[in-house]
Amino acid sequence: MQIRHKIAGGDFTRAGNVASAVKKVLQQINIDHKQSKRIVIALYEGEVNVVAHAYSGVVDIDIDSEKIKITIADKGPGISDIEKAMQEGYSTATPQVREMGFGAGMGLSNMKRNSDFMNITSIPGEGTTVELINFIKPDAN
Amino acid sequence: MQTKKQTRDFHHALAVQADLCTGCTHCMAVCPTRAIRIRNGKAIILANRCVDCGECYKACPVSAIAVEQDDLQMIFRFPVRVILIPSILIGQFPRKIMASSIYNALKEIGFTHVFEVENTVDMVIEAGRQIMLENKERPVISSFCPAIVRLIQVKFPSLVDNILKVNPPIDMSAMYYREKLKMSGIPAENIGLFYATPCAAKIAAVKSPVGEIESAIDGVINMDLLYNRILNYLQRKYTETTPPETDDLLSSRGILWSTTRGEAIHSAGRALAIDGIQNVNEFLENIENEKLDKIDFLELRACDESCAGGILMSGNRFLTVERLKNRSDEYRAREDDKIRKVQDGYLDITEHGFLGNIEPRPIEKLDEDISAALKKVERKRRMMCYLPGFDCGGCGAPDCQTLAEDIVTGNGQISQCIFLQQQMIKQNLLSQSQAVKITGDIWGKERLEKNCNKIGAENENN
Numbered sequence: 001m002q003i004r005h006k007i008a009g010g011d012f013t014r015a016g017n018v019a020s021a022v023k024k025v026l027q028q029i030n031i032d033h034k035q036s037k038r039i040v041i042a043l044y045e046g047e048v049n050v051v052a053h054a055y056s057g058v059v060d061i062d063i064d065s066e067k068i069k070i071t072i073a074d075k076g077p078g079i080s081d082i083e084k085a086m087q088e089g090y091s092t093a094t095p096q097v098r099e100m101g102f103g104a105g106m107g108l109s110n111m112k113r114n115s116d117f118m119n120i121t122s123i124p125g126e127g128t129t130v131e132l133i134n135f136i137k138p139d140a141n
Numbered sequence: 142m143q144t145k146k147q148t149r150d151f152h153h154a155l156a157v158q159a160d161l162c163t164g165c166t167h168c169m170a171v172c173p174t175r176a177i178r179i180r181n182g183k184a185i186i187l188a189n190r191c192v193d194c195g196e197c198y199k200a201c202p203v204s205a206i207a208v209e210q211d212d213l214q215m216i217f218r219f220p221v222r223v224i225l226i227p228s229i230l231i232g233q234f235p236r237k238i239m240a241s242s243i244y245n246a247l248k249e250i251g252f253t254h255v256f257e258v259e260n261t262v263d264m265v266i267e268a269g270r271q272i273m274l275e276n277k278e279r280p281v282i283s284s285f286c287p288a289i290v291r292l293i294q295v296k297f298p299s300l301v302d303n304i305l306k307v308n309p310p311i312d313m314s315a316m317y318y319r320e321k322l323k324m325s326g327i328p329a330e331n332i333g334l335f336y337a338t339p340c341a342a343k344i345a346a347v348k349s350p351v352g353e354i355e356s357a358i359d360g361v362i363n364m365d366l367l368y369n370r371i372l373n374y375l376q377r378k379y380t381e382t383t384p385p386e387t388d389d390l391l392s393s394r395g396i397l398w399s400t401t402r403g404e405a406i407h408s409a410g411r412a413l414a415i416d417g418i419q420n421v422n423e424f425l426e427n428i429e430n431e432k433l434d435k436i437d438f439l440e441l442r443a444c445d446e447s448c449a450g451g452i453l454m455s456g457n458r459f460l461t462v463e464r465l466k467n468r469s470d471e472y473r474a475r476e477d478d479k480i481r482k483v484q485d486g487y488l489d490i491t492e493h494g495f496l497g498n499i500e501p502r503p504i505e506k507l508d509e510d511i512s513a514a515l516k517k518v519e520r521k522r523r524m525m526c527y528l529p530g531f532d533c534g535g536c537g538a539p540d541c542q543t544l545a546e547d548i549v550t551g552n553g554q555i556s557q558c559i560f561l562q563q564q565m566i567k568q569n570l571l572s573q574s575q576a577v578k579i580t581g582d583i584w585g586k587e588r589l590e591k592n593c594n595k596i597g598a599e600n601e602n603n
Contacts, residue, residue, distance in 0.1 A: 001519050019430045027298075027505035028521075028546075029514040037299040037429070044430040065512040136511060 001064075007050045007057040009076065012100060015051040018059050019044035022070075029063065031136060039068055039134045042114035045107045046072040046130055052097050053077060054127065070132040078124040086112070086120075151291070151502075153191050154209045154344035155198060157184045161205035163595070164584060166534045168197035168206065173418050174295055174504065178547075179537035182585020190504050192291035193345040194418050194443045195452040202596055208341050208453065211360035216251055219333025219359070221322065224252040225314055226337045228259050228396045229448050230364060232465040233456030238375060240468075241384060246374035248385040250367070254322070255385045258336070259395030261313040261488070266394070266407050268307045268494035273409060273437070278303050280413075280428070280436040283404055284496060285309045287346035288443035289421060294351070297425045298501030305438075306496040310398060311336060311343070312350075315357035317488040324487065333359045337367050339399075339451030342443065351499055364453040393473035399448035400462050402440065410437030416450075418443040507550055517549040524548060528558055535559040537583040557583060 003025065005018040019040050026036040043059070050057035054076025062069040079085045085092075086108050093103025112118045117133040162183045169177040169184060176190035177197060184205070186197070198206040216222045224247055231240050244255045273281055282303045284290055293300050308316075315334050322332050336358050338344050343361070350356045397403040405414040413436060415421050421441045428436075444450035449461040488494075507521070508514035524545045532540035536557035538547055547553030556562055556571055556579050565571035581588075593600040 001515055001522075016427065016430050020426060023429060024505065025518055027503060028507045028518050029511050030503070030506035030509060031511070033298040033501055033503065040430055063515060065515060 003061040005059045009055040015048050018047050038114040042111045042132050043070055045111045048102055049107050050074045052102050067133055067135045073129040075127045078126055078128055079122040080124045082120050152345050152349035154193055154341040156207050158205050158207050159183045161203055167200040169539045171196045171200045173422050175539050175543050182588050192288050193342040194288040195341045198452045210363040215360055220331045221327050222252045223254040223334045225256055225258045227399055229399055230337055232461040236464055244385055245382050246371040248382055249374055250370050255387050256318055257391050258311050258314050259398045260390035261317050262310050262395035262398045264313050264490055265310050268490045280439045281305050282439045286442045288342035289441045290351055294502045295504045298503045301499050301501045304499050308494055316493050319357055321487045335360045335362050337362050337364050339364045339448045339454050365455050368455040393469040396465055396469040400465055401447045405440040408438035412438035414440040416442040416447050417445045520549045521545045529560045
C-alpha cells in the first residue's frame, strides 16, 4: 500500500499531521505498538525537519507485510555535511525556531535510533531525501 | 468478600434503555472511542470500545442511558457496613452543613462506619514517589481516573507503560480499612465495604479491575441516590443520633485530590493537569508523536472539573470545587505541611500499593493478520473516495470513516449510506424497497411515522 502526504515548509501548526495519519494506519494494520511508536517518532522528526528547514516536502509511505518504508523528500537548502548533521546537538535552526521548542539538534539522531535502516542523500541548494525502513517483525531484520 | 477476577471482557456500568432511547444520535456523536451505533432505531454500545466515560449519559436528551448500581438494601447483608465517601460528596452541600451532619445522615441510611476515600492519599503520594524514582519512563500518567486508563488501553496502546502503577485512593482505602477493622476483632465475613461513586467509570473499575487481581469493595452506591437521601435527612428535623464510627486521617491534600490539579501539585518535577475527555484525547494524540520526555507527570481526568463534574454528581461542579478548597484551607491551617506516612502497619504499600501489568487492548486494528489488515485498509481508503464525508450519522455510524471501517470488518454495508443509496437506486444496483428495508433496519420501522411526543413537537413530554 502506498500513501503520499505533502508537507508545507514553515507551517509549524500542522507539523505532526502526517505522523498522526500514519499512526492511525499502523494501528489499523495491527503493527506492534512498540514498533509503531518508533516509526511515528522517526516520521514526526522528519516532518519537523521539513517544516523547519525546507520550502516543501513529500512523504511517501510504502507498506507491505514485512516492512514500512518512508521516504521524505524535500526542496530546500540541503545538507552540506551529513556526518556533522547526524551528531547529537548539532543544529542550524534559527533562534526563532528554537524558541518554539524545535531545532534542538536531536532530529536526525532520533530518526536513526527509531528506524531499522536510514539513508540520507542531499544536494546543497536543492534538497534532502531521507529514507527510513522499519521491519514489522524485528527478527526479520 | 465478593471478588471479581480480572477478565478479558470489560464490565460496563453504562447501558442503553431501549424503551426510552429514541435513536437521536446525540450519544453517537460525542463518544470519544466511536463505540456507539444505531440499529433498529436504538443506540447500541460496542463493549470492546466503551471506556465508561459517561459522555453519552451527559448528551442523552431523554435520559435513556442508565448507570448500573447495586441495591442499597444489599448493605444489610453485613453486620458492619462501611461507606467510603469521596470528598466531593461533602463538597456538594452548602458550607453551613457540617461534615458531621452528613456523616449522621449516612448512619441513618444504614452505614455503621463512614470513612473518606482520600484518607489514604498520603500513602498514594508516597507510593507514587517511589515508583517515579524507579521507573524512568516519562511522562508518567496518573492511574486515578479509570475512564482515562481504559482510554489509553484502547486508543493509545503505546502509552500503557507510562501509566503510574499505583493503586488509586479508593483501592488503597478499601484494603486499609478492611484490614484495620479485621484487626479490631470484627470477623472478615461481617464486613461490607461500599463505595459512593461519582461516575460510571469507577463502577466499572470496581466490577472488573484493571491491573489488580481483585477489588476489595463489596458494592457500589451511586452518589445521586445518596445525595437525595442525605438531603431528605437534613430537611427533616435533626434528630440526635449517635455518630458513626470514623477516624481523622483526612488531610488538606486528600480533600483536593479528586479536583483538577489535586494530584499534579504533589508530583516531583514538571507536571500538567488536563480535564475533560476530549481535551485528554487531543493531548494524548500529540504526545504519542512527539517525545514529551521533559514532562514528568500527567494528571488526566475524563470529566470537566474532574470528579466534581462526574455524571452522578448533583451539585454544581464549580461550587463543589470552591467548597472543597475552603475545606482544604481549614484543614491546612491546623496541620503541619509534611506528607504524613501512615505507618500504623495496617497496609504495607510495598505489598498492596502497586498495580500489576496494564495490558493494551487496541480497538483500531481491522484484522489480527497484517496482510489481511493491509487489504482492508486499502479497501477502506478506496471506499472513502465514494462516501460523501459529511459525517451525518444517517448510516447509523458516527462518521463516514467509521462506516467504511465497519464495512471492511464485515459489520456494515455501503448501502447504509443514505446518499450512496440514491446513487445505487439510480444505477439499478438497489431497488427502492431494498433501500426502505435498509433504512428501517437502522432507524426502526416507526421512525419516519408521525410522532408528536418528540422533544420540540406538539405534545412534548406527554
